Amino acid sequence: DVQLVESGGGSVQAGGSLTLSCVASGYIDKRNCMGWVRQIAGEGREGIATIYNGGGSTWYHGSVKGRFTISQDSAKTTLFLEMNSLKPDDTAMYYCATGVYCANVLSPSEYDTWGQGTQVTVSS
16 A cells, blocks of 8 residues: 655745645555646646656646646655745645556546645735
């Protein structure tokens, strides 16, 4: 089994920055990808960034491309999401997730293990 624990959320003004972290434990080497998914209150989950553990390729949702950067440490046990130029529309609960196959890039349905989430609030 794999366990994921996020941290780093908080409140920030528009234009500010935050970096989220996600520590993974367990059989993480069996996973093909890790990613960040967010959920705005009252809406469904939206995949915003994915990184593939094998080659390190990354994918971004258009709404965050150029502002957010997904990365992981060399041991692939900690996942990061650097968020810059934050907007009020980025306000959401952010989840770290991992999947085995990850064929459908950015799709939340590809993930089978989730963290508990960390709240990000951006004020105007």
